Amino acid sequence: MLENVKQFAEKNRALLEEYLRLESVSAQGRQMIETAEMVARIIEDKGGQAEILHLADTEAPPIVYGEFLAGPGGNAEKTLLFYNHYDVQPEDPIDEWETDPFVPTERDGKVYCRGVSDNKANFIARINAIEYWSEQAGGLPCNVKFLLEGEEEIGSPHINAYLAQYTDKFAADACIWESGGKDAAERMELSCGVKGIAYFDLAVRTAATDIHSSNAAVIDNAAWRLTQALASMRNADNEILIDGFYDLMIEPTDLEYNVLAKMPFDRQALRDTYGVKGPFITDNLPYSEKEALIFYPTLTISGLLSGYGGSGAKTVLPAQAKAKLDVRLVPGYSPEAVEQLLCQHLDKHGFKDVELTRLAGVMPFRTDLSSSFIEVVTRAAQKTYGEESVVVMPNSAGTGPMYSFGQYLNVPIVGSGTEYYNSAPHAPNEHIRLTDYYQGIEHMIHLLADFGQ
């Protein structure tokens, strides 16, 4: 079957590349409208109906609605929703890319481009699966809907408002999430949830202007203030020191722990994938690496900027310093609760001068692991990847707006996609392997059939 799928996929290869060329960087608002319009055009070209939906009173990028109806032999009572996003991460550091970040380039059976793994190829893969049923089998086994948003990479700030306004339009029985892929042992990971996120700017200003550093004996500087504020949040064992932070966590259930127990975890493969140099931060913590990845929150400095960053020496007391703080959330946490704890922490430790601004907030979500939809997706995956090569995860370590879908649409949600362990999403030289792409299409072809039964 895979050979047949491959021919399909290659027929739509130019379409994939056209989609990849659009620089839909949501953090910088580049080419968002053009990209949404292309998505709608693709859906209509393949026989569906599409609408570009806007929110009143915002500048938010639109979401794209798509609908394909079950064919004559299909089950018109059942609707599967595909969630994707058409936005991508910024491409910097640009000088670490081997080829232009927005020119799709094939090398050694891989396609390199910003956004190819996260998550433009997954949308085109699903389109391929739909076209397969329409062309090869006379019609779709079930109804299919699409929701593609343009703000996933900046924390989906408007997805709640969109789902609240268009709840009925997106009504479905189950949802396949935007992403998924293979781990370092080539097992297909199916994730039933996501971590949430709270993302902050931290900013300090200590003086009206940068000052000659000879004054450092008496005048403090913003770089020191920010360094000390950040350092107060984590100890040498890498425990988070924010009062009450760990208390928010809802203890995972026995079923969730059982699913976790079946999940493999290959420490060395993870280290090799990214060329990790130091020890893992869990080495001195009272829970395992696997527990940390799936069940625990994180606190990450994603950026630091203060004073002079050029070559050579500049003897200056920086008046300003900025940091980006990325906090991943598990069930029990909310962005608002984390913001409050961070504010309290800064106040308590004498850092009232450090301004905290929340840029994004997404709630965590975990599908009820007893849902039958998880079994349907797993069986379809086993037909594609082999029985032993499919892993179910309670949730992934990454983030997406699943909570909103659960809240407004009340659907079970499982992720599947065409990525693999070395796809480098959010990083230079992001790519997918073409064989994974073909298999991802096949998985969706099986799933549409099984789901329609």
Added chain:
Amino acid sequence: MLENVKQFAEKNRALLEEYLRLESVSAQGRQMIETAEMVARIIEDKGGQAEILHLADTEAPPIVYGEFLAGPGGNAEKTLLFYNHYDVQPEDPIDEWETDPFVPTERDGKVYCRGVSDNKANFIARINAIEYWSEQAGGLPCNVKFLLEGEEEIGSPHINAYLAQYTDKFAADACIWESGGKDAAERMELSCGVKGIAYFDLAVRTAATDIHSSNAAVIDNAAWRLTQALASMRNADNEILIDGFYDLMIEPTDLEYNVLAKMPFDRQALRDTYGVKGPFITDNLPYSEKEALIFYPTLTISGLLSGYGGSGAKTVLPAQAKAKLDVRLVPGYSPEAVEQLLCQHLDKHGFKDVELTRLAGVMPFRTDLSSSFIEVVTRAAQKTYGEESVVVMPNSAGTGPMYSFGQYLNVPIVGSGTEYYNSAPHAPNEHIRLTDYYQGIEHMIHLLADFGQ
């Protein structure tokens, strides 16, 4: 007399502006040779002899030697050396300048330009004083030599080598340092020493590539490592926590403490000058602000750079982080000793992965405060600024390569110049007041006479 001096100064105003326009940023190697050549041309145009001196086997910017001989009525037995530098600091943050950093601009009796206060106007002021004696009084009261270097703003890495090679050429009886000026109460400060400096790059790499921040539950990142390494060096009271750091200090003598006692210190003026927002870092330390500024070392973060610094959110684990560390030294410290202590500190605290690279090192220096040259400079200053408006300082809080001059030329050294408390050296909108500039010339005119007696 000041009116006469002003006419002189205005006659040479175009020369000052031509000199200021050259972008001699040593940290970035811009227009260094052109600037050295202009300096030599100015000296020769004003009747002196100049040489551009190079070091064998280096790419170091040249130093400029200048010599003017005593006139017929002058004292040919005595030689005064002027030390200046023709390099300037980088101009960033460029968007905080009200006018182009390298276009000298007069507003409200002030001249704005990068390098005008530190220290291009001082060189032109001294040239004015020399020309005054040549034209108005038939000749100089003593011999004058100049040494202008091009690496002061990056820590004078080659001044030792230059002075070792050209010791005899620069032989003199005393030296006037490159800089000096008025404090916030409009008192002229004469400094008899400088702090030294050790300037470092700190760099950490934690992985081969930037990583999606969902991995933060197990994989550490460079921004956190650097933050924790830096924070380990200072406690909440702002004491430096590097083992043995304070032990290096040589306790100041009674005479030095007596001179310090006569120095005024206006806390509020210093705060107002720079718009300082928080408390001074000495608030919880067991010595006064004045002691800190003159007698104590510093540890300053001058720059931080890691991960994403743009607008919006990027969810990344930065693989690299960099900091600039600026340490000011007092007698007893050497750059080498500080480097060793920093290395030991990083090792001891588990930060062997933080790479330390010393970019610059300058020894501290303090003239013997019983030297008669200090009295000569003070008397000349009192004639210009008034008896009550002259302050002698054991050393300034800033840095320069005085130690090298003391070591090779064995001269007493005192600083004097045309800056004032709000000149913003090393910062945007650097400037001098024209009245200070005229007075600075007058001080040098009196000094040449008194020194020649």
